[in-house]
Amino acid sequence: MKNKFLFLSSLSVLCVPSFAAAEPVLELEGRRELFVDRHLIAAMRGTQLVPHPPRDEGQVLRFDLPWEGEFCGYCTILREGDRFRAYYRGKSAATADGSGEVLCVAESKDGRAWSKPRLGLVEVAGTRENNVLLQAAGFAHNFSPLLDTNPAANPAEKYKALAGTAATGLAAFVSADGLRWTKLQEAPVISKEAVLATGPYVNMFDSQNVAFWSEVEQRYVAFFRVTPKGMRRIARAESADFRHWTHITLMEYRDADGAPAPLEHLYTNQTHPYFRAPHLYLSIAARFMPGRRVLSDEQAEAIHVHPKYFKDTSDAVLMTTRGGNFYDRTFLGAFIRPGIGAQNWVSRTTYPALNVVQTGPAEMSVYVNQDYAQPTAHLRRYSLRLDGFASLHAPYEGGEMITKPLTFQGARLLLNFATSAAGGLLVEVQEENGQPIPGFTLGESIETIGNEIERAVLWKKGGDVSSLADRPVRLRFVLKDADLFSFRFAEPAANAARPAAK
Numbered sequence: 001m002k003n004k005f006l007f008l009s010s011l012s013v014l015c016v017p018s019f020a021a022a023e024p025v026l027e028l029e030g031r032r033e034l035f036v037d038r039h040l041i042a043a044m045r046g047t048q049l050v051p052h053p054p055r056d057e058g059q060v061l062r063f064d065l066p067w068e069g070e071f072c073g074y075c076t077i078l079r080e081g082d083r084f085r086a087y088y089r090g091k092s093a094a095t096a097d098g099s100g101e102v103l104c105v106a107e108s109k110d111g112r113a114w115s116k117p118r119l120g121l122v123e124v125a126g127t128r129e130n131n132v133l134l135q136a137a138g139f140a141h142n143f144s145p146l147l148d149t150n151p152a153a154n155p156a157e158k159y160k161a162l163a164g165t166a167a168t169g170l171a172a173f174v175s176a177d178g179l180r181w182t183k184l185q186e187a188p189v190i191s192k193e194a195v196l197a198t199g200p201y202v203n204m205f206d207s208q209n210v211a212f213w214s215e216v217e218q219r220y221v222a223f224f225r226v227t228p229k230g231m232r233r234i235a236r237a238e239s240a241d242f243r244h245w246t247h248i249t250l251m252e253y254r255d256a257d258g259a260p261a262p263l264e265h266l267y268t269n270q271t272h273p274y275f276r277a278p279h280l281y282l283s284i285a286a287r288f289m290p291g292r293r294v295l296s297d298e299q300a301e302a303i304h305v306h307p308k309y310f311k312d313t314s315d316a317v318l319m320t321t322r323g324g325n326f327y328d329r330t331f332l333g334a335f336i337r338p339g340i341g342a343q344n345w346v347s348r349t350t351y352p353a354l355n356v357v358q359t360g361p362a363e364m365s366v367y368v369n370q371d372y373a374q375p376t377a378h379l380r381r382y383s384l385r386l387d388g389f390a391s392l393h394a395p396y397e398g399g400e401m402i403t404k405p406l407t408f409q410g411a412r413l414l415l416n417f418a419t420s421a422a423g424g425l426l427v428e429v430q431e432e433n434g435q436p437i438p439g440f441t442l443g444e445s446i447e448t449i450g451n452e453i454e455r456a457v458l459w460k461k462g463g464d465v466s467s468l469a470d471r472p473v474r475l476r477f478v479l480k481d482a483d484l485f486s487f488r489f490a491e492p493a494a495n496a497a498r499p500a501a502k
Contacts, residue, residue, distance in 0.1 A: 023473045025432070026406040032277040032488040035392045037328040038256060040406070044392075046399025047479060049256070051318060051331045051390045052283045054366055056339065056383030061086065061114045061379040064127065067102050067124045067132060068092065070306070070377040071245060072209040074142045074268070075353035077111075078178070079365055084108040084357065086367070086379065087145050090132065094306050094373070097165055103134035104144045105179070110306060111359035112381065119179065128160075134181055139163040139171060142208050145178065150213040157184070160242055162209045162222060166192050170209055171225065172242055189235060190245045195226060198248045203227040208268045210354055211242075216279040217323055223271040223283075226250065232265040232288065236325060249325040261329040265290060267314065270354045271321065276307075276387060277486075283327060284335060284366055287353040288312065294345040303343045308374035312347040313338065316368070318389060331390065336368060336382065348372045353379065362386055362453050386453050387416045388485040394479035396422070403475045405432045410489030411466040413475075418451040423481030425449075427457045429465065430474040434460040437468070442478060465489070 026040065033040055035049055063072035069092025076087045090104040102124055108114045116131040124132050134140050145161040159176040161181065164170045169188025175181045195204050209224035220239040225232060228250065237245040253261035267288040274282045293311045300310040316336035319327040336352065338344040353367040363383050371377045392401055417425055425448040429440035436442065439461050446458040454464045469489075477484060 023405055023432075024437060026404055027431060028406050028408045028489065030408070030410050030489055031279055032387070032486050033162050034274070034277060034280060034387050034389065034486045035484060036280070036282075036318070036390045037330045038258075039322065039328075040403045041401060042404045042474070043402045044399070045401075046397065047392055047394045047401050047477075048399075049330060049390055050333060050393045050483075051333070052384065052388050052483075053096075053335055053337070054216060054384045057112075057365070057381040057383050059098070059370075059378045060112065060367070060381045060421050061106055063088075063377045063379070065090070065104075065116065065130070066092065067130060070371075070373050070375060072104070072377055073348070073351065073369055073372065074144065074368060075369060075379060076144050076146075076208075076210075077355045077357055078145065078147050079111070079355075079357040080147055080178075084111045084114075085141065086114065086353070087133075088353075089140060089142065094308060097141050098138040098167075101135075101137075101140040102132045103136075103140045103181075104131050105133055106131065111357060111365055114379075121179065121296040133179055138165050138168045139173070141165060142205075142401075143173070144208050144210050145173075145175075146210075146212050147178075148213055149215065153213070155360060157242075160184075160211070162189075162211050162224070165205050165207075166203055167190055167433070170205055170222075182324070184243065189239075189243055190222065190224070190248075194245070195235065195248055199226070201226045201228050202230060207232075208270070208354065210269065210271055212272055214273065214278075214281075214323075222267045223251070225267075225269070227473075232261055232267055233263070234266060234269045234271075234327075251321075251325050251327055253319070253327050253329050255332065256328075256330045260377075261332065264317075266317075267348070268351060270352050272355050274356065275358065279322065281321045281323075281355060282389070283321065284352040284356070285317050285319060286314055287317045287334070287350075288314045288348070295342055299342045300346070303346075304375055305343070305346050309347040310345075313345050314348060315350050316352045334363070335389075339370070343371050343374055343376060346372060346374070346471055356384075358386070359383070385416075391483035391485045392477065392479070394423075395483065396420075397479045398478070398480040400435070400476060400478045402430070402477075405472045405474055406474055407470050409469050410466075410491040411464050411469075411492050412490055413457040413463070413465055413487060414454045414490055415448065415457060415487050416453050416485040417448065417455070417482060418485075419449050419480075419482040421449075423449070423479070425480075425484065426478040426481050428476040428478070430476055432472040432474065434474060437473070437475075440468070442476065464492075
């Protein structure tokens with residue numbers, strides 16, 4: 001058949017696994033699923049999950065105002081409609097945590113060009129002509145805001161934040177406009193005593209402590225740093241109202257095979273729901289390597305880095321969680337490596353900001369603090385294709401993947417994919433026991449070729465899969481020189497029209 005791969009005949013006679021009918025069925029409904037973990041995968045042959053590191057798009061924001069400086073950090077990016085805001089700590093000297101710190105904001109219309117508004121809210125260095133929102137000892141250190149998507153949220157508390165250290169506990173702040181902030185209550189909402197009741201921690205909260213409304217869990221969840229036995233780790237808590245937090249749990253880590261992953265210092269966790277699939281929580285965390293020195297004294301002096309901040313190094317790793325007390329560390333290597341040049345190999349640099357945001361029709365961005373403790377300290381933008389954190393990849397020789405049994409709702413199967421000119425992708429829908437379903441077999445699949453964020457899968461009889469909705473099925477993806485980033489089931493769309501058969 002001309003519309004089939006040259007390698008299809010050999011793949012179609014591979015020994016397909018025999019599946020047990022009693023295997024748990026995943027309920028996808030119309031959710032988008034990404035290939036950042038093995039949650040959906042029952043079997044692979046000739047394929048693998050591969051990460052796609054972001055592309056460096058360059059510097060976007062210098063921390064160059066007198067109240068900002070080389071120790072700016074703990075940045076959060078919020079997008080609301082066409083407005084972007086970056087919140088970050090301003091700090092110009094290597095003083096103790098909580099000393100000489102302010103909360104700053106920058107704004108953008110596209111996520112690329114940023115400016116610093118003159119707000120007139122707080123007097124700093126003898127002027128109100130600045131971009132400072134808050135000057136509060138201990139709380140400006142790691143103030144981490146969120147845009148509350150809880151449908152029942154009070155409009156006066158549309159923006160919320162956690163901030164504080166072990167000395168203060170984690171306090172909650174609220175705002176109607178994201179600029180004027182007040183404490184929700186005087187007492188901390190997560191106290192040091194409450195955390196210590198769950199484990200023997202050396203320290204806690206001394207990092208960026210993040211929270212959000214979980215659409216899938218229907219509650220607020222928070223992720224904050226604790227330090228058991230000298231290792232920087234992450235704990236999780238839950239709340240119905242942002243005031244009372246319970247179920248404080250130490251997070252564990254598992255590798256691609258489900259085994260315990262190596263414990264490494266995670267300085268920040270930056271856990272947040274992915275905006276195109278909010279049931280999936282992403283973490284682009286700062287991995288800290290204490291004592292792993294790269295620079296000589298002479299190199300450090302040449303870039304004018306503070307002498308306390310060049311005897312360690314760090315990078316960023318990608319983790320995911322779907323609720324509960326486990327992160328999936330499917331990819332143990334760095335997701336964002338330090339850049340070229342000595343300035344990128346100092347302590348506490350390459351620290352990702354909180355939240356990935358869409359910055360173009362097919363693009364999203366993650367922002368990274370770089371050149372820490374140096375006069376050139378700044379925020380940098382990195383870009384990815386939508387859903388493009390990782391993919392199911394097959395080389396030129398080809399490969400396949402079969403999912404666990406699943407149910408769905410919708411009439412079309414939509415793929416985010418990329419192939420070479422010689423490559424392509426076929427899809428088969430199977431019964432729960434692995435038997436191909438007539439009309440949706442590999443032999444009836446129309447080859448998918450190209451590079452698109454969303455295209456409907458077609459078979460000889462068309463692309464309508466509504467007859468299979470709410471019925472346990474498996475999907476078999478057969479690929480050659482191709483990457484599959486995500487898929488979802490949805491109702492018919494304009495791009496579902498059938499192309500001419502080859």
